[in-house]
Structures are given as C-alpha cells and as structure tokens.
Amino acid sequence: MLSRMLLAALALFLAANLYFTDRPWTLTSAPRVAEIAVLPDAPALATLRRDTEIGMGMLPYPSRRTPPAAGPVPLKLGWAYREVALFGMPMWGYKEGGLVTYLEMPQGIQVALVDAERAALLDRLTGAQYSSRAFPWYKFVWGWLAVAVLLAAVRIGLWEARREEERAYAEGPLARNA
Numbered sequence: 700m701l702s703r704m705l706l707a708a709l710a711l712f713l714a715a716n717l718y719f720t721d722r723p724w725t726l727t728s729a730p731r732v733a734e735i736a737v738l739p740d741a742p743a744l745a746t747l748r749r750d751t752e753i754g755m756g757m758l759p760y761p762s763r764r765t766p767p768a769a770g771p772v773p774l775k776l777g778w779a780y781r782e783v784a785l786f787g788m789p790m791w792g793y794k795e796g797g798l799v800t801y802l803e804m805p806q807g808i809q810v811a812l813v814d815a816e817r818a819a820l821l822d823r824l825t826g827a828q829y830s831s832r833a834f835p836w837y838k839f840v841w842g843w844l845a846v847a848v849l850l851a852a853v854r855i856g857l858w859e860a861r862r863e864e865e866r867a868y869a870e871g872p873l874a875r876n877a
Contacts, residue, residue, distance in 0.1 A: 702855040706849075706852045716788060720787035720788075722782075722787045723784065729761070730779065731761070732758060735778065735832070736827070737774075737776075740773065744824060747821070750811045751802055751810070752802065756810055758801075766803070773802075776800055776801075776813070777801055778798065779795055779797060780795050784842065791840060792836055798830070798832075799813055800813055818830035
C-alpha cells in the first residue's frame, strides 16, 4: 500500500514538473546561467554593462522559456554552468566559465565572463564578496530525489509482498478453507 502511494506521488510530481519546467524532457547537457544578483544601474558599472553588451557569446533560451520583450534590460550577475537534465529535472550541474555578467535580450542571453580584475572591481563597487562565492552545485542535483523515491517504492513493495506471503503461510491452508 505504501509503495503504491509513493509511486502515485512520484507520478504526480513528475507530471507537475514536466508541465512547469523550462527544461527539456529528454536527456540533455546544456549551458545555462543561474542568477546571483541584479546589479545596480550605476555609472561606475558602465564599463561592465558595455562589455556585456559587446559580449563574449549569446546563449539561447531554454526551449520552453519565453524571452523577454524588447526594452531596457537590467545587468545581472550569475554563474555560467552546464546542466545535465532528464525528465525536466537537473541531475547534475557544474561550473562552466564561472562568474558572468549577462543581459536577457529578446534574441538570447548575452554573456561576458568576469575575470579576477572585474570581480575585484565588482566587489569594491557593490560592497558584496561575489569573487569569493563558490558554485552552488547542490541546487542542480535534486533530480536524484525522484530516483531515490522510485528505489524506495520498489524496496517497500518487495517488503510488503514478503510480509503478505509470510502472513498467508502462517495462516495455512486450513485457515483459508474454514
């Protein structure tokens, strides 16, 4: 009974995840950007904005995500990383490029790498310690929870079947005919 409830909960979770996620349903390894902060539109950060507008590359939006409308876009700081996903759930994510500034434009996500010099400038101008942050890999492994729930449901199902078999054996054939 418990194993069936776990499987039903897992099926509902997977259906909801497939509906709400912007990740593809198939096995993918795709570059992505995770937002750390929206940077202020200050004159001191004008060189960072200009470098980002020129950019080092353009990342496409995930297939199920709507790009923003044209207009002024805020400069953001984030992690450039690669994510391995299956069934719309991240199975693993690892840093690929490190800190970046980026602009979410209608045609894609314009990124520029933040080197040590720019990171020190950013730390000094904003008062935050962005250069000393570590990549939050743990945010990109929650897809394994579904695998763990599936394995737990199978294990509990086997335990329930064995318990039912032992109960039937203990009653014996005479108890069933009476």
